[in-house]
Amino acid sequence: MPRDFLEGAKDEYDVVVIGSGLGGLTTANVLGRAGYSVLLLEQHYKLGGMATWFKRPTGHIFDISLHGFPAGMIKSCRRYWTREIADSIVQIKNIRFDNPMFSLTTTYNRDDFTRLLTESFGIAPEAIKSFFETARGMNFYDDQSTTTGELFEKFFPGREDVVRLLMEPIVYANGSTLEDPAITYGIVFSNFMSKGVFTFQGGTDRLIGLMQEELINNEIDIRIRCHVDRIHVKNDSVAAVEVNGRTIRTRAVVSNANLKTTILKMVGEEHFDQSFVDAVQETRLNNSSTQVYMALKPNERIDESTGDLLFSSTAREFRTDLLLSRDISSRTYSFYYPNTRPNERPRCLVVSSTNANYKDWSGLSPEEYEASKQDLIETTLDAIEKYVPNMRERVSHVEASTPITFEHYTKHVAGASFGTKFEGLAVSRDLPEQVAGLYHAGSVGIIMSGWLGAINYGVIVANAVDGMLMKSAELPNPIAKESISNS
């Protein structure tokens, strides 16, 4: 008999959360803390979704998506999680760029960028100031007709080098391009510029462990290896979820799973207006990623002056489509020194990340796929030589992940790393108008992605669910309603 991962689960909950990415975890925590009964269902054997890690017997622990996030995480973790989590967030100060146009090191905040743009790029201080103010004043409901490319053209006409400095890290942070609405760039860029780039001391495993403890404190029923197949709808309202052969009743479902899968597969088109289904079909997914994980031999050390984050590129020009090409010219290296995990065995690791197209990796034969992966590893080891000499002799272990890997572990369509393009946000937000009690909280619309975006969107959705549940509790009960209409 296979093990029953739902053993002891109740037949009904106030809220069922599908998926334990940072968005799902946060929604579950906020609602559990407010006193609702919450069931959290995760198909994988680990919580965290893309916020994940893996261990190797040599004492190395690799983080997948812990490269950096904005200072806003401190406040969000303090409010919606715990003081201990918030207090573990530390700044990383050594951010490097190296490409044919420029090489520089920065703390990646407004003051330092103002200095660089003035001194090294010769931009007038007034132009820099008004660019920063414009970006900072952006709201997600603002004008969407201006593109990021147009925004740059307005403030820094013809300055491809400035565009590269301002844009490259954001392309890595959320997959946005020069053709996307300027607000998707401005909001995320300003979040970073307010104070710089931060990381979580102790690594992703510690963060997710602390979150799990807090969920247990708040009496959330957590179940791993529970893949939700269907969301049942009755009379235009959610009624239940179908998971591991059981049907569990609920008043609200919050899906942290992929937006399109939630609507088209778990609920089914027939429960939505045709125009809404069209909008879902037209919603574009964001790109995927590849990564190469390099473990240095236990006694090998990389000098910390190498940097924390290094945006490297050999491409002469800056084009966002080049950043996606299988013919990789741009890589972001994250360097992890022993102080990333002060309580573990001291190790140095490097993760090289590149944005990628799913179609470059799907449809390959097993042999072609393995060969392509090996090529990714070899070319990355060649490329990093420039920054870490003799890398090949110093590593004890190297492996790679591809869009197929991300798809496999998170079930995101096409291995999408950052949810959907901007139009997905409206689809996600309009869900409860189509089916009462149905919500989506997870990376979507570019701005609601990344660790901070996913957590904050989780709170926004928890607020909406709380409002709905409270309102429905105030309605007269159905029997009372019936007797009124009968009289």
Next chain:
Amino acid sequence: MTPAEIRNEILDILEDIAPDEDLSGLKDEVAFRDQLELDSMDFLDIVMELRKRHRVQIPEESYGELASMQSTVTYLEPLMKDLQKA
């Protein structure tokens, strides 16, 4: 609750949300955002706190009413006048 009591309640919520801010010199007619470092998540927290404490529901279309202390109290008065001060 009287307008003065509502104002105090909002101040109390703000103290929790922005513990590092000095609220003693707050100008009621000036937007919160021009005096305090508040972002959209902070306004959401005010909404959530009001619902938790007083079961007052503020629909998203009305979040703009929370721009300043004055506009907040004016907006909340009809919703909270029948509530008893805790």
